[in-house]
């Protein structure tokens with residue numbers, strides 16, 4: 001039996017995955033997915049994860065203040081914020097008002113005509129720390145020509161890229177685009193660009209490990225409840241996932257995140273506690289735990 005009193009807790013907490021879905025984004029999302037009102041989509045999102053969500057406040061600054069309060073309550077020092085696709089409202093406020101509290105990401109759909117211009121403008125006006133891509137949701141292979149200008153931009157400006165590969169983006173996802181193997185030629189050809197795979201590549205742990213074997217610029221990002229584990233033919237626990245990655249690449253390639261989205265659930269403390277428990281059960285040192293819960297991410301973020 002492990003003695004909890006001897007557990008290490010990280011000196012700081014950085015969350016690599018926090019969605020700041022604002023009201024405007026909810027309205028657009030509702031329309032896109034065929035819902036009449038933002039209330040309907042929020043209730044659909046809540047049903048999917050067994051939570052009662054409420055609509056975000058209409059005022060973006062009020063929404064950010066809610067998150068700041070929530071993060072402070074949970075001793076979270078900094079978080080990557082993910083606004084809606086190709087939207088800069090949230091990161092504009094974050095850069096002006098709270099530059100030290102958040103890393104500013106953009107979620108990019110490369111099929112949208114102005115996506116590259118939006119990214120360029122946001123980068124020069126507000127500073128952007130990285131981007132997130134969702135090939136299975138936006139229907140492209142990670143190696144398709146359409147994405148190349150984004151890789152080149154990120155390579156030029158040292159911006160890391162988080163991929164959502166694998167399952168879990170709802171019934172619109174297309175499995176043809178969700179395999180991390182698609183990133184193999186990109187990670188090879190852009191050796192200075194760093195790639196994070198959210199939720200351990202959501203079901204594609206084997207491919208993620210293969211990719212980590214081939215490339216040194218690939219990171220496993222731990223966010224979400226990682227329910228994909230239940231959809232594998234073999235039995236696997238979260239502890240096994242951490243253990244496998246640590247065995248082949250050490251702790252330096254694991255980055256903690258929660259995938260928090262809406263209130264009143266707020267910051268998903270349970271995910272933090274569970275992952276910290278796993279790290280302690282595996283006997284990780286203080287330094288290794290600091291790495292996973294903040295230092296590895298700190299190293300990946302460009303200084304802007």
Ligand SMILES: [Zn+2]
Nearest residue numbers: 017019198259
């Ligand atoms: Zn997410």
